[in-house]
Amino acid sequence: MFKLDRKLIISASVAATVALLIGGCFTENAMASSVLAKQQLTIDGGIVYPIVEGKTGPYYVDESTLKGGYTNGRMPTANEIKAWDKDVMADGTGLPEGEGSVEDGEAVYEAKCVSCHGDFGSGSGSYPALSKGNAVELQKTLKNQRVNPDADGPVRVFGSYWPQASTLWWYIRDGMPHPMSKTLTDDEVYALSAYILYTNEMSIAGEEVDEEYVLNREKFLKIKMPNVDGFEPNIAGPNSLQGVRKYYANPLNFGVAKIKPADRCMKDCQKPTVQVSRIQNGGISDFLPPMSTVRDLPVVEEVANPQDEAKKIYEDSCKMCHGADGMGAPVVGDKPAWAKITDKGMATVYKNGLDGINGMPPKGGADLSEDKFKSIVDYMVNTSK
Numbered sequence: 001m002f003k004l005d006r007k008l009i010i011s012a013s014v015a016a017t018v019a020l021l022i023g024g025c026f027t028e029n030a031m032a033s034s035v036l037a038k039q040q041l042t043i044d045g046g047i048v049y050p051i052v053e054g055k056t057g058p059y060y061v062d063e064s065t066l067k068g069g070y071t072n073g074r075m076p077t078a079n080e081i082k083a084w085d086k087d088v089m090a091d092g093t094g095l096p097e098g099e100g101s102v103e104d105g106e107a108v109y110e111a112k113c114v115s116c117h118g119d120f121g122s123g124s125g126s127y128p129a130l131s132k133g134n135a136v137e138l139q140k141t142l143k144n145q146r147v148n149p150d151a152d153g154p155v156r157v158f159g160s161y162w163p164q165a166s167t168l169w170w171y172i173r174d175g176m177p178h179p180m181s182k183t184l185t186d187d188e189v190y191a192l193s194a195y196i197l198y199t200n201e202m203s204i205a206g207e208e209v210d211e212e213y214v215l216n217r218e219k220f221l222k223i224k225m226p227n228v229d230g231f232e233p234n235i236a237g238p239n240s241l242q243g244v245r246k247y248y249a250n251p252l253n254f255g256v257a258k259i260k261p262a263d264r265c266m267k268d269c270q271k272p273t274v275q276v277s278r279i280q281n282g283g284i285s286d287f288l289p290p291m292s293t294v295r296d297l298p299v300v301e302e303v304a305n306p307q308d309e310a311k312k313i314y315e316d317s318c319k320m321c322h323g324a325d326g327m328g329a330p331v332v333g334d335k336p337a338w339a340k341i342t343d344k345g346m347a348t349v350y351k352n353g354l355d356g357i358n359g360m361p362p363k364g365g366a367d368l369s370e371d372k373f374k375s376i377v378d379y380m381v382n383t384s385k
Ligand code: HEC
Pocket: 108, 109, 112, 113, 114, 115, 116, 117, 127, 128, 129, 130, 156, 157, 158, 168, 171, 172, 176, 177, 178, 179, 192
């Protein structure tokens, strides 16, 4: 079985293929159920939510996939697992004996790699570069933009970026040359690795990888990549899984600002010392077409006093019938008449007015919102108390 810490690094596609072909990756399965049982966090710090009545939150979950007991497939044999478990690890696991020179590597490279990866691994079109110059120097560009956003970089190629050389060996043997992977001998892979180290201007244990260099397993394991400590969290070592969990359990480790409680601020937070830049008059004339320099705020129509507004609408739209005797409408100001009306309850009064009743047209025939109409009714009622 794959050990858990190694599963982290094993290529996802290999793991998925094993799972598909053999009908279940049993360690993974066991892990899933134990995680559920203990309510642990997932590897990246996520919470495993409980399944209640077949759902987590609003989503249905196929619980049979978590309980194990696949009904198809079978246990992989030890040899089947061995055949897939061919990753090459930084500690040398999986790295065979072998030998290859920079010179031989160059020949194989010219024959099988240059068409895509360009001269000296400089890359071509959308095919990645394998080197861009001195790896130790280029590794420094990974930080440039944090320090100074206008600086060059980051340059991410094998030499400057990859934390472990074992990945190079593994990648070339299992993936290259595209699309004829797994056609290289182990010695050719050593030779190609030597050549790529050479184009990245690297040294091994203080010795420069020059044109004469011959690489073998022993020397390969001494390679120290410039960016070996450049990744967080550190997934190397036997406790990598626990280490990664611990790392993600603390948000301060990945970007949450470390603010002291005393510095928290909800109001008047801008300290007087903070410089605020303002565009000065005439200071923005470089724009084409020129930006407007008009500073006036748009004119806001004065909001009318609601009482005055109601009076005006009344006079415009209601007074012709409600203003004087003889129209069959209750006259505004006629207290007994309006008392009789409001006795029915305002809800009814509003409704009669809105729908229209007897000689009263709906909304008095005026184009008013329901609320506005009601406010005019209120005005008439109040003026008649
Ligand atoms: C037909 C084109 C082609 C040929 C030939 C080829 N490669 Fe590649 N190589 C690729 C592509 C495409 C990628 C990127 C794959 C990806 O990122 O998924 C790649 C990626 C790589 C990488 C990883 C680079 C990185 O930074 O991610 C290495 C190392 C590499 N190739 C080595 C070789 C070597 C050595 C040979 C010759 C034995 C070779 N390749 C031949 C197309 C090719």
